[in-house]
Structure formats: C-alpha cells, structure tokens
Amino acid sequence: MKLVELSGVTRSFASGRRARVLAVDNVSFSINRGESVGLVGESGSGKSTLSRLICGLTPAEDGEIRLNGKPITAPSRAVQMVFQSADEALNPAFTIARNIAVGLGLSNAGALPEVRSVAAKVGLPPELLPRLPHQLSGGQQARAGIARALIAQPELLLLDEPTAALDVSVQALVLRLIDRLRTETGCATLLVSHDLDVVRLMCTRVLVMYRGRIVEAGPVNQIIEAPRHPYTRLLVSATPGRNQGDRMTLPSTAPHADTEACHFRDRCPMATDICAQSRPKLDDMAPGHAVACHHSSSAAPQISGSGAC
C-alpha cells in the first residue's frame, strides 16, 4: 500500500543573477506504509530539498507528490521532519515541553498530557520538560526533536541526518530509539544520510541521489554489496572499511544544467557519447532494483587516479 508517491517532481533555485540550479530533477518514487527507506548522496545532491518537498515546506515547480492518494500542497501533520541539528531546530526561548507541543501546532503547553506521554516514549525524563534547550545534552535535544515530530502521530517521519552531530554512543542510542518507535507506531521513515553504515542498519530500501536525480534504488544489502551505478560504487568504496583496494577517487566537476544528459558523465570512467546525448532512465535491473545508467549492464571498471573535491 503506497503512502507517498512522487511523480516527475522538479524544483530549481536561482543561483546568482541568471543561472538556476536544478536541485531536484524529475524524480519519481514511492514509499509504502511502514517502510524504512534511506536516501544517500553527497552534499548538494538534492537530498534535503527532496525531503522538504515531501514535507510540503518547499513547493514543487513540476510534478506531483501524493500522500494517501491526495496531492500535498502545504505542510501536513501526517508528514513530520526531524532536523539535522536538534539544538538549532528547537526554539531556544521555549521550554522543552512547549517545543514538543509545537508539533501539534500549539504555542502553549496546554497539551501537557500528550507532551508527557510522548516524552516518556522517547525516553526524556519529565523533569527535563520545564528546561530550555541549551540546558540539555546533545542526545536529549535529539530526543526532544524526535518527540516534537512524533506528537503529531505522523504516517511518515523524515529524518535529515538525525545523528550526524552525535557521539558514537549517543548515535547508537538514538538509532535504536528511532527503530523502536518505527516498529511501535508503524510509521514509515525516510532517512537522509551520507553514512552508508547507518542506512544499512536502519533501512530496507535505499535511494541514491546524484545532482538532483535518483541514479540507483533498491534493497539496501544489494546496493551496498553489489552497487550497479558507477556513482554508487564510488560512494561505497569511499566508506571507511569498504575499500577493497579499488577505491575510486574521481574528480568532481561543476554541476550541469542540461537535462538531456547523464549528470555523472564527467566523473564517470565508463562514459561514452551516448551519456552526453541522452538522460539515462531509471530502469529495473532486477525486481525492485533500478539503475539509471546507459552502461549498467557492463562489468565493474577498475578506476584509479586522484582528483579535486
């Protein structure tokens, strides 16, 4: 049963006086009820814009986003976001209780019973509720951010690098918490991260984004163990501990604005003329595993050489 469905979603932003950056370029995919999906890619690939689009915080220029079959045009209570830096996402002048109540659209703490129950769910002791965000540790702030999202009883939780700023032990706590809450509430999750190990633990399916496009999508283990798109291979080989001596260090170049080409072609060792002439479609290679590459059926290339970043 599909919860969220994106078809041909596009969004660009002005960059300088005349240029526009295509942050999300004709993206289509869906998330099922209760599913845990990962979204990976390097900075600037459009991950955050895509999650803001799904959340209704940024309107799409083209295409459609449907939630339970109905188009999303404005922020909906059913889709909640947990932001990257919890300390910046909480209002510094509000108590923790009031910050959590904001998730219900209230600006007072009249919702105290709900606040208390959701705080208990995320393991936030009640004595912290009257405190201000700066009086909490990083892990406690992360819990408060999750509570604020959870109080609205969302059907989809968007998690934007929820543990990037946390220490290893606190990261483990928060990841376990998110996993438990997902099982308990049946809420679907879209986890945006550049940490493939976190995605491997938390998600069943993963979408790989590059310069505004989804270049590969499939079951998380297949993608990490046997990536098919050259960019996914680069990403996997750059993960510490996954370098099999075949690390690809490819130069990164200026983004392309042309829609009728593969965006990865300048960094790609497999690129040929066709890559500059037509945009590769996201085609199924195997059931549930899709790749957008003109050469996806070719063997893995051996790549070496250093480049800029």
Added chain:
Amino acid sequence: MTPDWTTNLVEARDLTISFGATAVVDTVSLDLPKGRITALVGESGSGKSLIAHSIAGILTPAATLQAARFGFSGVDLSDASGSGWRDLRGRQIAIIFQNPRAALSPVRRIGQQIGDVIARHRGLKGAELSRAVVEALASVGIVDPEARQHAYTGELSGGMCQRVMIALALACNPRLLIADEPTTGLDNTTQAAILDLVVEQIRARHMACLLITHDLALAREYADEIRVMHAGQIVEEAESSRLFSAPRHPYTRALLGASASQAGSIEALEPIPGSLPDLRGDLPACRFADRCARAEPRCRIAKPLTTGPSGARVACWNPVS
C-alpha cells in the same frame, strides 16, 4: 628508560593536563613513531584534542601541564617558553583542524596565506616564493593551482579548503602532522580523497602523524597504531588490525559495539552504558569503572597498570582475554 629518538619523534611519559585540581588528561604516555600514523580515538570530551594542543604548543594558558618526559626529538615540549621549542612550532610541527574554513582567513587569497607561511619559515621571496606557493597547491591535488591561488576560501568547497589547509601545513616540510578530526563534516568521497592524500604524504616524507578521530572505521582504515582514550586516560594501545580482531579493554569493546560500521544489524548496536564521568567529581581510579560490567572493587581504588607486549597493551585489572 632513555628516549629513543631514532624511532620516535615525540615521546610523552605520564603527561597530565589539569584545569585547577581537575586532571582532564591523566598520566598519559604516548609515542609518535616516524613514518607511522597513530590514531587517538574516543568520545568527545575524552581529552584527545588537549593532547594534540599540548604537542602543538597551543594549549590554553588556563591549563597546567606536567610530565615525567615530554619531548620532540630531544627538545623539551613541557617548557613552552623555551627557545628550542618556539623554533619547532610551524616549521616542524603542523596541525590541521576540523573546520578548515574557520582556520583560514576569509579576506586573504589562499596563495597569499600559504606564501606568508613559506616566507616566514623558509625565507623565500619574489619569484621563488610564487613558485613554491604553486608547488604547494599542486602537491595536494588542486587542479590549476596558478589560477586557484587567487581564490578566497568562500569560493572553495569544504574539501578544497581542507586541501589548502594541508598544503599550508606541509609547506614547510614538517616532521609531525597533527590532524584533529580532519574530515568531520565532509562527504565520504571527499573524506577518502583527503585521507588518501594525507597518508601518501606521511609515507613519502617519512613524517610522524597523530590522527584524532571519533570514527573507529576511519582509524582502522588509515592508522597503523590506535590509542583508545576514555575520560582523559589511555585505556588501550594496539596495532590497528589487532584492536579490531581482539579488543581487550571493556571500553574498547563497548566503543566497537556502539559503532554503526561494526554492527551487523540494528539489534546488534549496543549503546555504551552511562556517559563520560564528570571529571570535577570524585573519580574511581579507573575512570571507566562506573560504566563497566567487568569492574572489581580494586578498579575504584588503584589505577590499573598498562601491561602487555608492545602492540597489545591494555590498562585494565580485568581485561577481556
């Protein structure tokens, strides 16, 4: 024991760094051998950066430093006013920080900033200086260094800024490179490129390197030696491969168990019980005792000795065998 300056560039014995009565680094012994990368790993607040700062001579004046021995190739590092020491800094010891954009000036061109350092330490001028600047930028893989030297940091990506920082650090052929979380906040692909570059330079120049990181997978891939720190104490010293195959200190095991990179499934991911102790309070002799399932009464009374063969030393009364 007399210092071994043929193998080691830096030797610290019983190094203690305190703020008032609080020892935030507690009797730490650490060697930095030439041509090798030594990683210092641990949670934030464990004292990793303070050790780096004390070696680089940029320790805050609020801290006091004591050591039985603290030397850099025969020069005493514990006397910050010593003239021998001043000569080391910048020329022989270089440091790269977590946030390169904050460490570089936003209002001077990157070529000028590198030029300042080279002029100061190598005494070059004019055309010779310009050539050295371009060479320094080229050596860290910056494409088109002649043009790029005129850029400001705001025009460069985070990865590029870190390359500039490394060029700056290596410009005077230092013998020690301290890298304090050099790739935190960078993309994995950029991180790999930066660290491959650092390793290549360390090997080529036979430098010593202290890599500070909280990322165990990163330490495993890039370091030869790993020192695990908890609350100001080094609890385990091991060769990189050995630490992961047979961790002996309960804290090392806990740290590995909490790392996403080491876990097979979300259920296998085990947070470390408790948190770092408040160093201002009454501390057990082994500072991990309150978080440790293997703790015995003596762990609270007597600080465990560091024992074991070289490459597999552990400070624990009840290590995992």
